[in-house]
Amino acid sequence: MAGNTFGNLFKVTTFGESHGEALGGIIDGCPPGIELDFEAIQHEMQRRKPGQSSIVTQRKENDEVQFLSGIFEGKTTGTPIGFIIPNTNQKSDDYSHIKDTFRPSHADYVYEKKYGIRDYRGGGRSSARETASRVVAGAIAKQVIPDIKINAFTSSVGEIFIDKPYQDLDFSKIESNAVRCPDEASAQKMEDYIKQIRKEGDTVGGTVTCVIQNVPIGLGEPVFDKLHAELGKAMLSINAVKGFEYGSGFCGAKMKGSEHNDLHNADGTTKSNLSGGIQGGISNGMDIYFRVAFKPVATIMQKQESLNTYGNLVEMQGKGRHDPCVVPRAVPIVEAMAALVIADYFLLAKK
Amino acid sequence: MAGNTFGNLFKVTTFGESHGEALGGIIDGCPPGIELDFEAIQHEMQRRKPGQSSIVTQRKENDEVQFLSGIFEGKTTGTPIGFIIPNTNQKSDDYSHIKDTFRPSHADYVYEKKYGIRDYRGGGRSSARETASRVVAGAIAKQVIPDIKINAFTSSVGEIFIDKPYQDLDFSKIESNAVRCPDEASAQKMEDYIKQIRKEGDTVGGTVTCVIQNVPIGLGEPVFDKLHAELGKAMLSINAVKGFEYGSGFCGAKMKGSEHNDLHNADGTTKSNLSGGIQGGISNGMDIYFRVAFKPVATIMQKQESLNTYGNLVEMQGKGRHDPCVVPRAVPIVEAMAALVIADYFLLAKK
Amino acid sequence: MAGNTFGNLFKVTTFGESHGEALGGIIDGCPPGIELDFEAIQHEMQRRKPGQSSIVTQRKENDEVQFLSGIFEGKTTGTPIGFIIPNTNQKSDDYSHIKDTFRPSHADYVYEKKYGIRDYRGGGRSSARETASRVVAGAIAKQVIPDIKINAFTSSVGEIFIDKPYQDLDFSKIESNAVRCPDEASAQKMEDYIKQIRKEGDTVGGTVTCVIQNVPIGLGEPVFDKLHAELGKAMLSINAVKGFEYGSGFCGAKMKGSEHNDLHNADGTTKSNLSGGIQGGISNGMDIYFRVAFKPVATIMQKQESLNTYGNLVEMQGKGRHDPCVVPRAVPIVEAMAALVIADYFLLAKK
Amino acid sequence: MAGNTFGNLFKVTTFGESHGEALGGIIDGCPPGIELDFEAIQHEMQRRKPGQSSIVTQRKENDEVQFLSGIFEGKTTGTPIGFIIPNTNQKSDDYSHIKDTFRPSHADYVYEKKYGIRDYRGGGRSSARETASRVVAGAIAKQVIPDIKINAFTSSVGEIFIDKPYQDLDFSKIESNAVRCPDEASAQKMEDYIKQIRKEGDTVGGTVTCVIQNVPIGLGEPVFDKLHAELGKAMLSINAVKGFEYGSGFCGAKMKGSEHNDLHNADGTTKSNLSGGIQGGISNGMDIYFRVAFKPVATIMQKQESLNTYGNLVEMQGKGRHDPCVVPRAVPIVEAMAALVIADYFLLAKK
Structure with missing residues (x-):
């Protein structure tokens, strides 16, 4: 157990720092004989990439995946799939100013204390750049x-939210705007707000909702590896995530049992779905849906007091480009982690 | 991977159905030489036990733990600790009415579909009775x-909540009332409300907040096994849990970076603690705090339409005693799971 | 990772000391719907039990297994199977003489050094009594x-060995003699030799051969979890085992490729089987066979110089009954461990 | 569990086919702050490399390791170390003749049956080329x-063996000859024999002995993860290995307890060391030594009947260069796997 592996039968191990040679990973346990759609994989990488629109960071990352093994004549062979994503754009000098400083609400301080050493360039391993490997693996899991x-x-x-149940949304519109919000009115407000936040040199948080449809009944491994417990862990492992709820979630905690119970139809489906598609930790065939809370990005373009490695408080200001709202780019990462969990539990259920 | 093991170096595996011979478990990896406080363990069992007060289920469970190994002359030996909790009070006939019926929002239906067979008595393995083993293990982890x-x-x-930051609460008052709420005014309201709910034959949900103090810096294993990700999984694995948030949680998703960042003091502590004691997945020495959402218990004493195993919808009503609000009894279970995670990551950090 | 769990999908965790309250274990991942043959399980326990014949230890162990969970109306339910084997015959005073002494070639010294504490009674966790739990699990795996x-x-x-290929043996005769040797002439010699060794107060080693027939093609998980690597580990984990070889084994190391290669028949079987039924770590459908070396039991009824816990060398002599040759009783343990590996890899291959 | 990860706290996952883009791996759990000796790593790669002398295969593999992460300013950071070894010399056409043929005693047939697809070029994942990644990881573990x-x-x-106890050998001479045999007289005979075997177009097996000195007391995790059990698995996972024995090994199975027991000295060391430095699965501070049996390489330059994918038996002959005896090149691989086990258990013992 050393923290960089996720999954059981469909198992992903990743490596890579923000400004090292490359990121990458190994997918072990991918079933053989799958004819991979490489364009679909690269498409997911594009979705995660910075600089896609005016509301996200303009940092350039040329995220080209190179597959090194486990694929023969376009098909998976059942052997481990090794891949790398070279870091083509790392400039170490950009980060020399944080060599001796612990940025507030970043992982700088805890990495220094835990490991006694840290690759300070761009946050090193704690950078969200690490999620590129997750997106590759998730794209294959899909x-x-x-x-x-x-x-x-x-x-x-921020305070702007979609005021409709997900059933009223048209998922095909998610990619039609820069914030990845399928409700166009909300999307416009969000976009305007993020632009304003960027001008202020500030950042803002938000939530991602995920809906998983057409899940077979029976995925989940009680009592500790319940399907939603693993989904929760997967989401909470993403940078900046502060909360996870599924089905009725925190609202469910305010309800009565007589309101909350999902009555069955004769075919085994349920009339309501406050359970969120999972009962007793096992999928029941209804839609799985959950919500993930992202805090605002810690890097802001305003002056902040910071602690340096010599124990002094110094004034510091973020340099270069910043990401006013990480939420739109988090959307494909949430999907990737969901795909990893579902693929893994799908294989486990076949055992 | 088969779902009934939790932890890495401090590893717990459990077994047991609600109405089988016994529940129990094995703790593997407990450090040697610990002089166990058996009263403290039994005290935790008492806290979890049904029938402690007028507001929880009156079902009787005589939860006496028997330790079978791994302890010599009162001390742990480093070998696995086996324990059992006999089910002394199981009456199978109580549950014959659900043999052929899938109770709404219970795990009956999914167990039947996943395994093709289920011990229907009292929910079998999906019963919250399973958490007794967790409490034993957690009491040792503490x-x-x-x-x-x-x-x-x-x-x-329900809608009643403590309207104060946890810093203003006196934790020594938690056990002074039946709802385990340290704010006495709120406690009284909650208790009254639960009594009313019970009269209605209904149930209600709620939240448990947990504060972990005096945690050393450096616990957590990025990038997938971040401390809060494992805490989240631990909590989500508890029956009836629908959500988890730590630090600023879902509120943090509404905030700006300039408000949310925790500035350092010169000694490495932070002025605010919206991070919830964890940054980059690693404890930073500040208080860890999180909140867990519990849905209302599915068993209600009202008539509900239910699906039977023959595909017919039938009217059904809960029998016997029911638990109007599981939250007070969930308090020691949340603590137990937290202790399991912290003890495990404490050992991992020493590696 | 704490050492007391074996397997992946069919996963066994055990506990228990020689003279504690009970031994036992949890089988997690047993497929549901298996109608268990409890007599077959108890039969395996009888085979392992001491005191079955005049050539093994006369110590009495009343090995009755009690199943506590995971079984409903005689069938496995897919939930964890907890079981215990009470230690009904433990007499602590028998072992007071070794409280302060490290018996030569036992684990006393290393347990004391590793854990700083040990349950000295009968060897505690390091006693071969621990294998009783393995036999229960193996009997279910079968x-x-x-x-x-x-x-x-x-x-x-000792030096007496069967001088025939296993194909010339009648496996139905294995249980027809006390040494569990299907070659009657050899069996008689072995039995006589063991009786003589017992009179000398000495012990002797030996080997167990295991043949696994009718294995489907495709079991094994290269590159690290090759089928024979896991079988080897399983065997080496049994008390007193010093070596493992499969197929041509150490003899194969003396051969030429032109002699050693197993040529195919048109149906995919091979004309010879020096590979031992496994190629590249994966079963090829031919018989799997391997050999396991057991050293002589360390407890002898002769005087030996021993180190005590105060750093002095003292004369010491084994007391009570001793086991002149552990090999006959090891036969069911070898089978149990083989069954655990094969069942686990069988489930893995279905994933 | 998917077969390509080894270890627990010092955990290695590898990927790569003989003729893919690259081999490589990820080391997760390497302690931070180690100033890596890159020359030592490359030196181990050189030792494993084909074409080092006239008695091994003349195939060219340019084994240059590229480290991609986990190292900063020459030191390990505690984050995962990703590395690749590009396959610079793969020529697919060399292997077209085996596209439709299952070579005898290779893994071709079982890979085809297990996965339904295989990268036939050079044996794909089942090629011993895979061990290059192990050697990198092992060099860091050291x-x-x-x-x-x-x-x-x-x-x-073959039949030529060193006729001395290892204590009489000078390990500094191991690298002084092409067979890596510290006994010069035996080395010469072995070399001559291998040259003769090569002329015959044949191959021959052999054994590697490994001695581990200065091991602290207390490494090993009973009951299933005994130190020698994990060493055995590690060795058996190497291509072509057929057997493993430690300490007295198979000879010990012929001995009496009175001969085999290792009596203690007053300082806790033992007078003899038939236990091989491990008792009860835990290192006792004495030298650990074991022996590994390698079968002859299956690829020979002689005509052999082979099965093709259409179910016909055809005559086939190995092409190109072959490796008459894999044993000398296996020496660094055995060391690498031993280092992985010892480093992992060293970290586990610190927990």
Whole structure:
């Protein structure tokens, strides 16, 4: 157990720092004989990439995945899939100013204390750049479970939120705007707000909602590895995530049992779905849906007092480009992690 | 991977159905030489036990733990600790009415579909009775990390919630009332409300807040096994849990970076603690705090339409005693799971 | 990772000391719906039990297994199977003489150094009594793979060995003599030799050969979890084992490739089977066979110089009954461990 | 569990086919702050490389390791170390003749049956080329445990073996000859024999002995993860290995307890060391030594009947260069796997 592996039968191990030679990973346990859609994989990488629109960071990352093994004549062979994403754009000098400083609410301080050493360039391993490897793995996981549809979208930015149940949304519109919000009115407000926040040199948080459809009954491994427990862990492992709820979530904690119970139909489906598609930790065939809370990015373009490695408080200001709202770019990462969990539990259920 | 093991170096595996011979478990990896406080263990069992007060289920469970190994002359030996909790009070006939019926929002239906067979008596393995084993293991985990203080309490029942920051609460009052709420005014309201709910034959949800103090810097294993990700999984694995948030949580998703960042003091502590004691997945020495949402218990004493195993919808009503609000009894379970995570990551950090 | 769990999908965790309250374990991942043959399980326990014949230790162990969970109306339910084997015959005073002494070639010294504490009674956790739990789990594993036949037998005792290929042996004769050797002439010699060794107050080693028939093609998980690597680990984890070889084994190291290669028949079987049924770590459908070396039991009824806990060398002599040759009783343990590996890899291959 | 990860706290995952883009791996759990000796790593790669002398295969592999992460300013950072070894010399056409043929005693047939697809070029994942990644990881593992000395050497080739206890050998001579045998007289005979075997177009097996010195007391995790059980698995996972024995090994199975017991000295060391430095699965501070049996390489330059994918038996002959005896090149691989086990258990013992 050393922290950089996720999954059991569909198992992903990743490596890579923000400004090292490359990021990458190994997918072990991918079933053989899958004809990989490489464009789909690269498409997911594009979605995660910075600089896609005016409301996200303009940092350039040329995220080209190179597959090194486990694929023969376009098909998976059942052997481990090694891949790398070279860091083509790392400039170490950009980060020399943080060599001796612990940025507030970053991982600088705890890495220094835990490991006694840290690659300070761009946050090193704690940088969200690490999620590029997750997106590669998730894109392959999606191809292991082609019948299952995973749709994530921005459901709130700051105080602006979609005021509709997900059933009223058209998921095909998620990619039609820069914030990845399928509700066009909300999307416009979110976009305007993020632009304003960027001008202030500030950042803002938000939430991503994810809906997983067409999940077979029976995924989940009680009592500790319940399906939603693993989904929760997967989401909470993403940078900047502060909360996870599924089905009725925190609202459910205010309800009565007589309101909350999902009565069955004769075919085994349920009339309501406050359970969020999971009962007793096992999928029941209804839509799985959950919501993930992202805090505002810690790097702001305003002056902040910071602690340096010599124990002094110094004034510091973020340099270069910043990401006013990470939520739109988090959408494909949420999908990737959901795909990893579902693919893994799908294989476990076949055992 | 088969779902009934939790932890890495401090590893717990459990077994047992609600109405089988016994529940129990094995703790593997407990450090040697710990002089166990057996009264403290039994005390935790008492806290979890049904029938402690007028507001919880009156079902009787005589939860006496028997330790079978791994302890010699009162001390742990480093070998696995096997324990059992006999089910002394199981009456199978109580449950014959659900043999052929899937209770709404219970795990009956999914167990039947996943395994093709289920021990229907009292919910079998999906019963919350399973958490008794967790409490035993957690009580021992607490003794592995005696300097770390874990305090959980009921922070809301239905719409009633404590309207104060946890810093203003006196944790020594948690056990002074039946709802385990350290704010006496809120406690009284909650208790009254639960009594009313019970009369209605209904149930209600709520939240448990947990504060962990005196945690050393450096616990957590990025990037997938971040401390809060594992805490989240631990909590989500508890029956009836629908959500988890730590630090600023879902509120943090509404904030700006300039408000949310925790500035350092010169000694490495932070002026605010919206991070919830964890940055980059690693404890930073500040208080860890999180909140867990519990849905209302599915068993209600009202008539509900239910699906039977023959595909017919039938009217059904809960029999016997029911638990109007599971939250007070969930408090020691939340603490137990927190202790398991912290003890495990404490050992991992020493590696 | 704490040492007391074996397997992945069919996963066994055990506990228990020689003279504690009970031994036991948890089987997690047993497929649901198996109608267990409890007599077959108890039969395996009888085979392992001391005191079965005049050539093994006369110590009495009343090995009755009690199943506590995971079984409903005689069938496995897919939930964890907890079981215990009470230690009904432990007499602590028997072992007071070794409280302060490290017996030569026992684990007393290393347990004391590693853990700083040890349950000295009868060797505690390091006692071969621990294997009782393995036999229970193995007996259930056999029922998961009913079509696969696992036959182990004593192939040598001291210098006496069966001088025939296993194909010339009648496995139905294994249980017809006290040494569990299917070659009657060898069996008689072995038995006589063991009786003589017992009179001398000495012990002797030997080997167990195991043949696994009717294994499907495709079991094994390269590159690290090759089928024979896991079988080897399983065998080496048994008390007193010093070596493992499969197929041509150490003899194969003397051969030429032109002699050693197994040529195919048109149906995919091979004309010879020096590979031992496994190629590249994956079963090829031919018989799997391997050999396990057991050293002589360390407890002898002769005087030996021993180190005590105060750093002095003292004369010491084994007391009570001793086991002149552990090999016959090791036969069911070898089978049990083989069954655990094969059942686990069988489930893995279905994933 | 998918077969390509080894270790627990010092955990290695590898990928790569013989003729893919690259081999490589990820080391997760390497302690931070180690100033890596890159020359030592490359030196180990050189030792494993084909074409080092006239008695091994003349195939060219330019084994240059590229480190991609986990190292900053020459030191390990505690984050995962990703590395690749590009396959610069792969020529697919060399292997077209085996596209439709299952070579005898290779893994071709079982890979085809297990996965339904295989990268036939050079054996794909089942090629011994895979061990290059192990050697990289092992070379780093050695630097985690600098005080522990791991010495492997060729102890036999065919019927020729070193006729001395290892204590009489000078390990500094291991690298002084092409067979890596520290006994010069035996080395010469082995070399001559291998040259003759090569002329015959044949191959021959042999054994590697490994001696590990200066191991602290207390490494090993009973009951299933005994130190020698994990060492055995590690060795058996190497291509072509057929057997493993430690300490007295198979000879010990012929001995009496009165001969085999290792009596203590007053300082806790033992007068003899038939236990091989491990008792009860835990290191006792004495030298650990074991022996590994390698079968002859399956690829020979003689005509052999082979099965093709259409179910016909065809005549086939190995092409190009072959490796008459893999044993000398296996020496650094044995050391690498031993280092992985010892480093992992060293970290586990600190927990």
